[in-house]
Amino acid sequence: xxxxxxxxxxxxxxxxxxxxxxxxxxxxxxxxxxxxxxxxxxxxxxxxxxxxxxxxxxxxxxxxxxxxxxxxxxxxxxxxxxxxxxxxxxxxxxxxxxxxxxxxxxxxxxxxxxxxxxxxxxxxxxxxxxxxxxxxxxxxxxxxxxxxxxxxxxxxxxxxxxxxxxxxxxxxxxxxxxxxxxxxxxxxxxxxxxxxxxxxxxxxxxxxxxxxxxxxxxxxxxxxxxxxxxxxxxxxxxxxxxxxxxxxxxxxxxxxxxxxxxxxxxxxxxxxxxxxxxxxxxxxxxxxxxxxxxxxxxxxxxxx
Numbered sequence: 001x002x003x004x005x006x007x008x009x010x011x012x013x014x015x016x017x018x019x020x021x022x023x024x025x026x027x028x029x030x031x032x033x034x035x036x037x038x039x040x041x042x043x044x045x046x047x048x049x050x051x052x053x054x055x056x057x058x059x060x061x062x063x064x065x066x067x068x069x070x071x072x073x074x075x076x077x078x079x080x081x082x083x084x085x086x087x088x089x090x091x092x093x094x095x096x097x098x099x100x101x102x103x104x105x106x107x108x109x110x111x112x113x114x115x116x117x118x119x120x121x122x123x124x125x126x127x128x129x130x131x132x133x134x135x136x137x138x139x140x141x142x143x144x145x146x147x148x149x150x151x152x153x154x155x156x157x158x159x160x161x162x163x164x165x166x167x168x169x170x171x172x173x174x175x176x177x178x179x180x181x182x183x184x185x186x187x188x189x190x191x192x193x194x195x196x197x198x199x200x201x202x203x204x205x206x207x208x209x210x211x212x213x214x215x216x217x218x219x220x221x222x223x224x225x226x227x228x229x230x231x232x233x234x235x236x237x238x239x240x241x242x243x244x245x246x247x248x249x250x251x252x253x254x255x256x257x258x259x260x261x262x263x264x265x266x267x268x269x270x271x272x273x274x275x276x277x278x279x280x281x282x283x284x285x286x287x288x289x290x291x292x293x294x295x296x297x298x299x300x301x302x303x304x
Contacts, residue, residue, distance in 0.1 A: 009147060010119060011092040013130065013156070013163075019093065020126040021119035024165060028113060087149040094154060094165075096141035102157060105140065109168045116156065116163035127163075134158045196255035203259075 007023040014020075038047040050058045066083065067075035118127035134141065134157060141156040145167070153168040 008114060009145070011094065013116065013127075014093045014095045015130060015141075018126060018130075020130065021123040022094075022116050022127065022163075023119050025115045025117065027115050027164065088146050088151055091144075091146035094143045094145050094156070096143045096156060098142045099134075099137070099139040100142060101138060102140045102155075105155060105168070108174055110155075111167045111169050114165045114167075115159070116165050131158050131161075131163055134163075190252065193252050193255055196252070196259055199259055200255070 005025060008026055009024040011022065012019040013022045039045065040047055051061070051064065052058050065077055065079060067077045069075050118124045143154055143156065145152045145154045145165075153170060155166045155168055157164050157166070
């Protein structure tokens with residue numbers, strides 16, 4: 001069994017007067033890097049950037065402060081000590097102050113997941129009690145986690161034998177959806193088209209299996225790099241895999257064709273499999289007189 005990584009945060013999960021020692025572990029891992037750097041082609045060296053001020057040129061890092069833009073090219077300068085004064089102290093507790101149904105939380109608010117486990121044997125019993133209470137009620141606990149000067153809204157929910165903590169975005173971090181959807185007209189849709197699309201969805205419905213999906217670009221980039229390192233020829237992606245420009249189509253005909261193609265196939269009959277003929281069929285039936293000597297067909301010629 002692989003060893004557990006270093007805890008991202010250690011503290012307490014608090015429900016009213018009950019405090020349980022817990023540890024947080026990242027639930028996601030960075031995908032295999034596909035980042036590309038800018039290279040100076042003649043020298044093969046990486047391009048670097050200097051910190052410069054227009055009209056002045058390169059400057060020292062010690063001369064840089066932070067500022068808040070209040071107008072075009074106009075800033076309120078904030079000194080390091082001023083920012084330090086308002087910085088929130090890291091908290092050692094996640095207070096579960098409210099409980100909601102998970103379905104009530106808009107999926108746009110979910111940001112990053114963490115695994116929550118009890119800190120040592122002494123915390124296990126209380127941890128399981130909270131987990132089972134959340135499971136039986138179907139609720140998600142909401143609280144705040146303060147760390148590294150930032151206060152995050154979090155949701156805590158049952159997950160397997162442990163708990164899952166999701167950091168949530170604040171309301172002002174989301175953009176309104178209405179402006180994006182405003183130009184979508186209200187059309188009266190043919191009922192048959194909806195029924196056909198519904199049938200397609202039902203046929204293609206199955207349990208979610210993330211192993212069935214892959215990052216094709218990352219894989220292609222890795223293969224490209226490896227081939228160039230080995231000095232081998234570069235193979236491009238086939239045209240069939242490239243996305244074609246959109247075309248005007250007859251929607252209902254396309255849906256009917258899709259339903260037909262996705263229909264379950266019937267097993268082939270005995271005759272279709274090329275197996276034995278039925279008992280009522282004469283043994284010599286179907287044998288052509290023009291098959292050549294001894295009734296055998298000649299072997300296919302090989303292509304040059």
